[in-house]
Amino acid sequence: MQPTSHDFKSNARTALADRQLQEALSGIPGGLVAQRRAARDRLPEFDDLRDYGRDLRNHALQHLDIYLERYEQAVTEAGGHVHWASTGGDACAAILRICQGAGAQLVTKGKSMVSEEIGLNANLEKAGLEVVETDLGEYILQIRHETPSHIIAPAIHLTQGQVEADFRREHSQLPKDRRLIDPAELVDEARQILREKFLNADVGITGANFLIAETGSSIIVTNEGNGDLTQSLAKVHIVITSVDKVVPTFNDAAALLRLLARSATGQEITSYTTFSTGPRRAGDPDGPEQYHVILLDNGRSELLGTEFREVLRCIRCGACMNHCPVYNAVGGHAYGWVYPGPIGAVLNPGMIGIKEAGNLPNASTFCGRCESVCPMHIPLPKLMRHWREREFLEGETPFVTRLALKSWATLARQPWAYHALSRLMSRAMKFASGRHGAFTWMPFASGWTGGRNFPAPQGKTFQELWAAREKQAARTGRTQ
């Protein structure tokens, strides 16, 4: 995927003017947000569980090397293979090698953001493989040639009407009077097509929500059951995931799953939670002949020792974007790369560079709603600010901003001069505004005045009023 994060501002403008997108986004507060709130309220120990989850992930990340080694060992013992990939290119190459080794032509895929991160589909298709997305949202995007706009609800930017139209166009066998209103009906319709693909697939690729070090298991959660069919019907199951997903034990994973489902969709538990440990054993009724895990790093291990390390706790629940007023205004595509919303604003600069992604950590009011709902207590605003600091230190902050900032800071460090100028400005602006109380246009702030007026000052500064009061008090002999 070619990043367009540098175009964030114009992407956002387009998104704001897109009626259908705005209609789709308007469903978030009453949907995912309300569902999470209800789930949190039903679980009195929710906040304790969050603290527990945070500590657990901190522990796993502090000893990441040990747990990854243990995990690899357990996978190998179960008859599977672990492939380490330091870049997206390495990961794609490893997956392609496995597919070609199995003589594969048809690949089915469950939802995986890491596969988006490495551009897997395009890579496999270039090599002549047919790749079919089996998650409903991803399936819709595939027929629309679009990318996900959300990490758990990839097609959240679409209205129900748009999806119905897509289905009627692509599934030409559909009778005109067939209802396609509910998600369940859409899933049914997609299944008609997907069933044949599941049965004929040579390789099934899934992501992983967590990896368990003690057992070598990978876990996926879905609500459609497509992951199970993807991974158990094909001869080869490939798990594409990243190094930060490993947790020590089965119990640890269970605690995190409780947080994940509630934070993501407000469910107590997702409809399907699937554990995979190695390939089919003698006597197993089904399962793949080969089981491979691709462990992608792509800059993650470099974050470990830095001020950004806390972001690695992320369990990809999407709550931060659901609650983000900026995400709610512009949707996920405006962010211009795989991970949108607050988590994207922190992750993307590390993956595609601060030059490309610099807009993202800046496009936040630091309202803190993301941090307040993050099940892992990731201080997202603080981490965004750290990216702004890097940007500033590396000289990537735009020149005009730098200049304005420096002149302002120099002035603010000289109170006498600062107060004199404030007095002058206050008077001048008050004078210029006449009796109107607000400006409909202001030089250097046309962005602001494009959509709202700019309030005029009262004409005197507080320092002036206070000095006058003190003088008065001294004259009348009143003590404070």
Place this chain on the structure above:
Amino acid sequence: MSDPATKRPRVGLFATCLVDMFRPSVGMAAARLIEYADCEVVVPHAQTCCGQPAYNSGDRADAKALALQTIAAFEGCDYVVAPSGSCAGMLKAHYPRLMDEGSDDHARASAFAARVHELVSFLVDVRGLSDVPGAFSGTVTYHDSCSGLRELTIKSQPRTLLKSIPGLELKEMDDCEICCGFGGAFSVKFPDISNAMVEKKTANIAAADADIILAGDLGCLMNMAGKLSRQESKIACRHVAEILAGELDDPPIASSDDKR
């Protein structure tokens, strides 16, 4: 420190740069309320801005210099109080983070932070105020500014004091905890998004059908008032301190002099 004759605590009023330049009446109202809570008010001349513009633009060095300047300006005060959740949050939560852990500056910033309070939470939580000098009869709605709400857990305090005013009816609006889209430089750097956010806010304000929209931060208020004024709304916009102190002589924010 505190006045030995009266034993009243000495409160340094950190007016904030926006109040100083745009709406000094908020500073006067704050002083009145602090005095009403039986404290002495001082206003150090060496204060300017809390440093957020630098801090939030990634310019740590200037933010740190301003932090040290502010800390020095308020030496000798028992408390430092600001009529803004955002600036009080900066002084209280972020100044220590600007200093190297273990350094003298860090110790100074931490000791300073412990004395800092946002105005309304100071009145209620520290001074135990349960009534106010202000008088107002009519309906108001209240916007919870982000930093005050999430960094300083200011939620019930303004409501407690507002409800103590006879004749005042508080009508809560939907999504009162969602950001208004101000965000300091954000509003100028990303004006389209900021504008879309404040548009949702003013729709909720209008739906609450109150006479006045109140908040505890002038930045948010200027944003909301600017939008309401563009929409030619009749709803007045004021800092909560103005109502609590009964300082209502000046016209509401972004309103013409004729609308007193």
